[in-house]
Amino acid sequence: MAIVHFLPILWGALISIMQIDAVYVSQWYNAPFIGLENYGQLFDFDTTVGSRFWFSMRQTAIFALGTVLGSYSLGLLTAILLDSEFRGSGVARILVLLPWICPAVVVLLVWRMMLLSDTGIINHVLLSAGVISDPLVWLIGPNAIYSMILVNIWINFPWATIMLYAALKSIPDHLYEAARIDGAGRWGQFRYVTLPQLKPISVVISLLLILWSFINFTVPFVLLGQSATRSGEVSMLFIYNYAFQNYAFGLGGAMSVVLFLFAMGIALIYYKYAVSGTFEGEGDD
Template sequence: MAVTQAMAAPPRRSQRSFFPLLLIAPAASLLIAVLIYPLVAALIDAFFESSLLYPEKTFVGFENIVEALTIEFGPLLVTTLTFAVPATLAPFLIGLVAALGLNQRMRGRAALRSVLLFPWVLPGVVVSFLWLWIFDANYGVLNGLLRTAGLIDENIGWLQSGPGAMTAIIVARTWATFPWMMVMLLAALQSFPNDVYEAARMDGANSWQRFWNVTVPGLIPVASVVVLLEFIWNFQQFDLPYVLTQGGPAGATTTFSLAVYETAFKGFDLGMAGALGVLWMLVLLPAVLLYLRGMEREK
């Protein structure tokens, strides 16, 4: 019987080691089907003349990437950075001010915190249509308020000019994303030990000196991660510019994400869309590596 039990033990250990693989199999399958396979397929298409209109593919090497570099890459990079940089810095500054305010003792702080979190919980498409209604030239809320206040005599087409459309997208994105920055910065502020502030007061530091020499250095680790993550997300932003402007007017708000979508599903050119995707990924890769390096350092 002892021999029989010894022979039966290894299958149990094998089953125990196989069971975790069964648990992660559904999530891994979904990840492969939704993320990894489309990414690899798009990268492969970058080296082929490929179209949605016919199944044949012709290998063209780096021709698509060279064409994308010489024709579209520069304007797309400028437009994407024109959106991503202000849409990262503006919500960070607003979130920082809100976090500093909510960190003070005042009545109704919990209720105010809940109200300020409201834009963050809304889906991106809902936010997009909300701001599309606000900026509409004919029946938009913004034009209505300005006309009621007597500041304008006729409606302004906010989304019909390049600078106006880009500003509208940045404003909408700022409104939607400053709450999560506020939450992260507020959590960092509330983790500061009061002893440090008390020691600074005893040394004669005023409010500005305590903020600059105590608060700012303490916020830098969290702030750097928050800003870097927000920049990466903004560099990939799709729903907001697509709903508000569809990349217009005249391509003034066409970012990398919109260009890849339009090239693939409106121009039916999968090869050029894949080439733009490769360049997009290479531009964003340093920011991703910087974020991963920062996370490793914190660990």
């Protein structure tokens, strides 16, 4: 834990208060101490780096929100379908796992080919079905953020399905029997039995998906590359591109610290008001 997590965090915080650029990159220990100057640039919205960084934070929030809503909704629907017995249900459970267990880079490269505007199969299918009249540009321009959300949902919904499927199996049958006796139909059972019983695992799934989306680098980098347009330039990708293209490692460290604190703040607030409250409520019952 110290080597993998704590030391990199401390290193990032250290270089964020130093002027490590192209001049001092090979002799970082001689870099001058500049205090909070890097942070001042970030919180100055009139500067280019400040405005672009906070725009990337906004895109990251959209990316995280879309991922959570899509992955949870699709995961819940799939878990409910898998919870019912049907012919080939065992094979279906295995197939659902494929997007999650396949190597992420391989999956992303396949999606990148599918999303190409001229030769991609997605535009071909949409054109053939008459949904669109002209090919859409998915990886450049305003559609880039929606492409990332779509692909990230595809990768993460199997994990949500597994968690929700296990939770569905743990719901006692007598709760459904009591609901049926009280006259509840399928919707009533789902609303008053299934959803409340799924609340503990649902808040955990949402929290982890939010955090994973905020620190996700693989999806935007492989899908869009280093020349991503502003729509798809989420914080992790922007920090990487800006720091390494401009040799602004001190400023990149400051951006990383801000992103880290922002993600941790969201996690703590969510845990306090959702996760902790949910499990404490269970204990009181």
